[in-house]
Amino acid sequence: MPTYIVLLGPPGAGKGTQAKVLAQKFGLPHISSGDIFRENLKNGTELGKLAQTFMSKGELVPDDVTIAMIRERFERPDCENGAILDGFPRTPTQADALENALADFGGRVNLVPYITAPEEVLIERLAGRWTCRAIGHIFHEKFNPPQQPGRCDLDGSELYQRDDDKAETVKHRIQVYLDQTSPLIEYYRSRGTLVEINGFQPIEQVSGQLMTALKR
Ligand code: ADP
Numbered sequence: 001m002p003t004y005i006v007l008l009g010p011p012g013a014g015k016g017t018q019a020k021v022l023a024q025k026f027g028l029p030h031i032s033s034g035d036i037f038r039e040n041l042k043n044g045t046e047l048g049k050l051a052q053t054f055m056s057k058g059e060l061v062p063d064d065v066t067i068a069m070i071r072e073r074f075e076r077p078d079c080e081n082g083a084i085l086d087g088f089p090r091t092p093t094q095a096d097a098l099e100n101a102l103a104d105f106g107g108r109v110n111l112v113p114y115i116t117a118p119e120e121v122l123i124e125r126l127a128g129r130w131t132c133r134a135i136g137h138i139f140h141e142k143f144n145p146p147q148q149p150g151r152c153d154l155d156g157s158e159l160y161q162r163d164d165d166k167a168e169t170v171k172h173r174i175q176v177y178l179d180q181t182s183p184l185i186e187y188y189r190s191r192g193t194l195v196e197i198n199g200f201q202p203i204e205q206v207s208g209q210l211m212t213a214l215k216r
Pocket residue numbers: 009010011012013014015016017018125126128129130138139140141143144199200201202203204206
């Protein structure tokens with residue numbers, strides 16, 4: 001049976017950071033909807049241009065566009081054994097679409113780690129986040145600094161600060177999360193798949209708590 005893990009939590013909780021750890025440990029692909037949109041933008045596709053009009057304002061990209069994109073991603077052969085989903089689903093409509101899509105592939109969402117941290121922590125994290133151009137490896141100027149400033153430790157590419165990580169946009173993204181994504185906490189709790197993870201601890205400790213939850 002394939003294994004699908006959905007990482008849920010506000011922007012800055014540490015979903016991307018932990019998704020990379022889990023993907024490596026389990027040999028599953030890390031699927032980040034935000035990364036796919038940014039990749040499309042970099043390549044100048046129509047999808048990228050459309051997504052950017054929402055991303056730059058901290059709004060969600062419309063459900064139909066996002067769902068079609070993720071469905072296409074699932075069809076790639078590397079998803080055969082499952083995936084670590086980061087940033088998708090973000091609305092109940094997306095969660096329903098995910099359930100239907102996985103049913104088609106004979107799978108289901110096995111576990112939903114819900115990673116939390118206080119709002120002021122989220123803001124500080126996003127303000128200092130540095131992302132790699134090549135494939136979105138994540139660093140923090142204080143909490144997880146690269147060995148060489150401005151260079152990704154893993155692939156040597158340039159690190160940049162995301163446009164939507166500036167303070168005003170971050171505040172709006174957190175509000176959008178509360179309004180549109182937080183209903184998924186109850187959605188997955190009612191299905192018995194939610195497990196709460198304290199994201200306000202050092203990165204290794206969060207990973208440890210996640211591994212414990214996954215072994216159960
Ligand atoms: P998300 O994907 O949930 O938005 P990220 O994984 O991109 O979050 O993390 C946001 C920022 O916070 C990054 O700069 C990352 O290096 C840093 N970070 C992630 N987890 C922790 C942690 N447990 N403690 C301190 N900083 C963290």
